[in-house]
Amino acid sequence: MGGVCSITVFSCDAFLSRFLDCTVRKAKYLSELEDNLVALQIELQKLIETRNDMMRRVLIAEQQQMKRMDQVQGWLSRVQDVEIEVGELLQLKYQEVDKYSCIGGYCSKNCKSRYEYGEKVIKMLKVAATLKVEGDFNEVAERLPEDPVDERPIEQAIVGLESTFDKVWRCLGEESVGIIGLYGMGGVGKTTLLTQINNKFLNTENDFDVVIWVVASKDLRIERIQEKIGKRIGLSEDYLRSESFEEKASKIFKIMSKKKFVLLLDDIWERVDLNKVGVPTPNPKMASKIVFTTRIFDVCGFMDAHRNFKVTCLTYEDSWKLFQSKVGKETLDSHPDILELAETVVNECAGLPLALITIGRAMANKKTPEEWSYAIQVLRRSASEFARMGKEVYPLLKFSYDSLSNDTLRSCLLYCALFPEDYNIFKRDLIDYWIGEGFLDEYDNWAAQNKGYYIIGVLLDACLLEKKDDDYVKMHDVIRDMALWIACDIEKEKENFLVHAGEGLTEAKTIIEWEGIKRLSLMENKISHLSNAPRCPQLQTLFLNRNKLGSIRNDFFEFMPSLRVLNLSHNCYLWSLPTGISALVSLQCLDVSGTDIKLLPIELKALKNLKCLNLEYTLFLNRIPQNLISNFPRLHVLRMFSCGYLSQTAEFLVEELRYLENLNVLSITLKSFCALRRFLDSEKLQCCTQSLSLEDFDNSEALNVLSLAEMKHLGALNIYSCAHLEELAINNAEQAKVIRQNHGFHHLRMIHIESCFKFRDLTWLIFAPKLEIIHISSCQEVEEIISVAKLSAVEGLVSRNLKPFAKLQYLTLEYLRNLRIICQKILFFQDLKEARISNCPKLKKLAFISESVRDCKIFVNGEERGREIAAAGGQSH
Template sequence: MDLGPILEIFTRLRDCSANRIGYIRNLQNNLNSLQNARDELISVYQDVSMEIELVEEQQLKPTNEVSNWLVNVEAKVKEVGLILHKGEQVTQSKCIWSCSPKNCWSSYKLGKVVPDMIDELKALVEKRHTFHIVGQRMPHAPVEELPMETITVGLESSFDKVCKCFEDTSVGIIGLYGMGGVGKTTLLKKFNNDFLTTRRSHDKIDVVIWVVVSQELDIGKIQQVIRNKIHLPDEVWLDKNMEERAIAIFNVMKRKKFVLLLDDVWRRFDLLKLGIPNPRGQNGSRVLFTTRSEEVCGNMGAHRSIRVEFLAPERALELFQDKVGEETLNSHASIPYLAKEVVAECQGLPLALITVGRAMANKKDPNQWKRAIQTLKNYPSKVSGMVNEVFLLLEFSYNSLPSPTHKTCFLYCSLFPEDYNIKKDQLIELWIGEGFLDESGDVYGARIEGEDIIDYLKQACLLEKGEANEDSVKMHDVIRDMALWVACEHSSKPKFGVFDNTALSSIYASDLLAKWREAERLSLWRSTLPISLEEPFSLKLLTMIVQKTKLDKFPNGYFKSGQAIKVLDLSHNDTLKEIPAEIGELANLRYLNLSYTRVKELPIELNKLKSLRCLLINFTDRRLIIPRTLISSLSVLQVFSKLMPRPIFLLPASHCYEESVLLQELECLEHLKDISIALSSFSSLEMLLNSTKLQKCIKYLRLHPFSPDSHSSLNILNFTGHQYICNLHTLQVNGYAIRNLTWLTSAPNLRSLKIDSCYLMETIISEDFGAAGFEVSLQVFGSLETLKLKNLPRLRSIYPEALRFPSLKTLNVDNCGDLVKLPFDSDSAKSLEQIVGEPGWWDRLQWEDQSTMDIFSSKFQFQIQKNLSVSAHSSRP
């Protein structure tokens, strides 16, 4: 009998039993090894997580490989936890005297799984060492960081409520409401920026869009902001009406998971009219908005409304102390206790705490604090609502301004519409015209005084930096409301009458007429005039600002009763074509602005305006007629401005002659200090540069040579030594046949330089200037903030050596192919914010060393098309 098969079966059974016994016998050791492998994997997982946090701070995202690995690790660690728990139960149920079949089978099954799991954990640890990179740059940032206060005291509770609502899939529209100045905008900005640092940034949010709505609802403007964010091409946007643009937005947004943040909503509007799909449902999109009214939350269809509350006393004190500063708080033992009394009077309103806190900064005398407390307590309490809770407190900041001039200039800013970006030059010229500033006749001193007042008002939180650029400011709407309350409702008679198309519907006609007849200053903006021009204005009227209306002319005799008027601003009325002759009867008129109108001729009767100090006629009819001797008759004129766009046709010889005559008349004016002008002929330019008087006065110069003698300017513009142009602020040169502008070395106050289509230009400042022994880097372009170079095919250099450029903020280069080196080294242009140019040009640039290139690479932005650029480090490897 052959026993071989029987023995083979026996051997296999014996081996199988031995393996099973081994799984059972080694179970505890294997469980210990599994736990060690799990702990090692968790440690590696934590290391990778820390690396991910670092790359996320650099606005990178984890690679797909790393993300998948993290998910697998989390799943395996959870699975191992269950195995270890089961192992603990099995091992504890066994004893040395009892090994029931049930326990043996459980131990065997568990023991067989554990070694395989150990191998899988080790494989995950090994997989981590194969990662070449952890993070990668995102193709388009779904959210842009918004500038805001680093300290957001007291907003934690409201912020947590917003976050919880955001996570609720049944909530698509969230409304944040509360009093003006309570922190709604700050809260919304914090929520926007939180996408950059939290796990929400990985929840497949495609785009986060921030829009300021404001009281003057402009659907087209909001659509444009959305269009810019989602990069809609020109072919679906240009020449389309509002409904067609809404469709284009809708067809993109319906495929995205979006978050739309709307700040400062005043009344209901239909999101579908913007092109925004209904955010409710499973798409995960959200709309969040801020408003001052709970009613608006309901009207906008908010699924959840959240009130932004006042600060608790301890948090209010913390915010107030931050604004006052430790130095002041520690200057006297009693001031911290007095500070608590001031905080109690502010009733937890962040805007009031910030404003009053900054007003009390550097007040180190306890008596000043006691007087401030008494001032706050003694205000009347009969006014309710916003006046009682906000305006009286903000008026305290107004009353704390250091001089009557500061107060008057501050109130004056409320004559501009809500959310209006006020140009600093425009504002200061109005103040000069009103007589608020230096009355000695020194325009430059007045401008410096005006700049100082603007800076003070910004530091006191009564003005803010404008959105347009550094040269503009704006008023927060709550601050503006307070200023108008001070100027109008808080006085026995209304001093200001401010009307725009957003306010007319809420003002009764009788009230409007009363203000029209009694106000000292009238400001009318947009739409049609609210009152018939047949109605007489106040005999005490000092200021009349009428902009962006449908005004075409004034009726005869309208200005005969306006003897008190000092400022008349009719700019931006593109239907206004004529000025009545009786404007010459305004004997006290100091400021006249006819810019951006279609006035064809200045009436000769203007020569009667013997008090006129500022005359602005920018961008009027190209063939504006100025009667001979008119300008020279304005004996006290200090500021004259006549700028024009680049002509699209050759000007007649007579026009060139009129330019020369105009300059001759300007030269005769004894008190003239400030000229802004556009010239189009060589003879005019030659006259300006040969006149010490005109050189000293020139502030803003535009050169557009479109007369037959334009190419003769080659020599005059290549002479150096124009030492009297020290007050030149802005220069624009278009189309001149020049090789350099070395004469600008005599313009230390030049802030803006724009050169376009000068096809012979080879360098801006010639190297001969440096050879003359001057300290070039200290004085050339020391004040320059903006430099724009366009269509200069022969331009090889701005200057052969490195310059300091201590004030430069923007450099824009377009179609200057031979410019392959910038005058920068590692010590240049410390304040530079951006360089805009073509990608090909940037790649050809030569640098002094690698460190210099690295410094300026982060500031470069590709110029893709007009008014559109992208950051270089977001697109280049």
């Protein structure tokens, strides 16, 4: 039987030991309960402190657009649960510890409940201690994946920029366009346009991985640009702080090379070396894009932009829309007269959005006509005094002025403010005045002229001047106001302008004290006489042109010892200069063009410092004292084109010109073959001649074109009333070849031929590739402009690549009774803007290809016939 069942033998000692351990442990739960509760409270407090420290780190990270880690959030949740459970345990403390206790606590009526309570306390004590240890996190948050586009605030939809926006947006879809430049003057809306482009990516389907916005600003720091790009593509601040510039560039390049990105750079003032920053150059393979804004057109070239767009001022219609939105309908409707006054204010802003917005806001609550009238007066008199203009508009525009690289550029810009609002400034005259002012003193001969044109180019590129055409520039009204603010207020001690140009003044005496003024402009008024002799010892510039001056008192210039530039031009009632002009011993530029003066006073000899003398279109000038012109040893510029209607330019004058060693710019009228021959004998005079007028030749000779072609800088040629001049002849193909090889007539832009009765054709014009204006009138024997027969004679040598009239913009043919055709060959006039044909009864064909003159205005005998001619393939009857 013993093999069938076995008996388990329990160890009495082991059982007893386990029983005693359990009993002791339970007894310990009971006996140390109060100590354990104290320890739990302490441990909980430590855990809460750890939790609070952790939360501060989390909140700081979240303020930096980071996301707390899941394990951190789990830990915080567990701490919260423990805090709740411990709170509940502590609420039961008095119930379990103080009630129903007997000696040592072992006789409690609810011993089991006390034991379970003590067990929970020990358990929570361990949990709290463990959680505290687990709360030691190195990182509490991580960066969120960046949104492809960050929406940027924009006040409203762009007004008047829609067309430019559409063009730029289309370029962003072109594979061949990687870099796009947006340029324009300050306050014109470039940043608004770029912001609209940024936000367009938010609601337009595209495959770009990231759109990055960086404001470069005037105080460009390439490290700052790198930092902004680095943050946008996910590099941590610690990394950006700790690594070298080159290491960060390498990291940025690696990341961005794998992305299709759009980089929007706002307000750059100089080239940003993006390769140095780490930005890959866009190419068709990666199809990324870079769009930047700048006030300086040259920057577009420096940035290797594939496409450039000028952001221009608004049209009047768009200006009115923008202004209305700022003023508000309630104000505009508050009085019947306000609407018309508001339109005047809009005109004063000249389409500049920044000015329209600023002034519109300022006028939003002005509901009486008197307030609006006063506002117009302030804007016209001194716009800087208008609310917010001197604080919000001009300082922003002044950044462009301050960014000019030297004081000469800044002085040349301010000088343009001497002209009236919206005035077309002749570049050539402007440079003459700059030479007289001494702005170009460090340059000699042609260098001074070239430097002047270079400066104009810089100011155009900086969007501080606007191009009217090849010869004229203008200054935006708000830029002009800013310039006057600088010259009259900000830099008054240095510049000190007084400008009352185009204000309708009838008397100069209405002007306040001239003393202390450095530059004074009274041009384009109605001043008829100068009765006082003002004391202005510091005056350097005086503009009195385009008035109604009939006489100037002899002592008027007596107290102007520092005057350097005197402009009296286009005073058609001015017949003489006062002998007292000899007091202007510092004068360097004298402009009397377009006046009716009859003679130059011998007292001009005192003007030893004269550098520029302009006598153009002085049609009644019939006497120049002998040796007067040669008495100006420093003369750089002499302009005598269409000078002297009643007498010829004497041969002795040509001789005098030979002795002017510093002469490098000349325009002149010659009235005899003898004078012309003497003139052509001088290589120096030929070289410096820019405009030549041949008038009233009374003998019969043929003029060899080759002699005129040697004037390499000739830009304008008049041949007037040379009734016996037989022709301008190209004698043989070899002469034609010489003209071609030496770039003869390469600079000729304007030709005016009138009353030359023996001319039959003007075939030599094929050698003038840059002709823009042709005016031929009253040449009775002209049968064709370009003779095919003469053209054939030289075609094999020189004319295969000639494109006659390729740059022609204006063509006038009138009173040519025998003209049959312009040319037997069909010509392309791709730049032609206007053609006027009148009193040419035999002309049946214009030789135009209709497609080449699609946008040209063509007038035949005063009637516009452009569409008919285009439709008829060039036929005219």
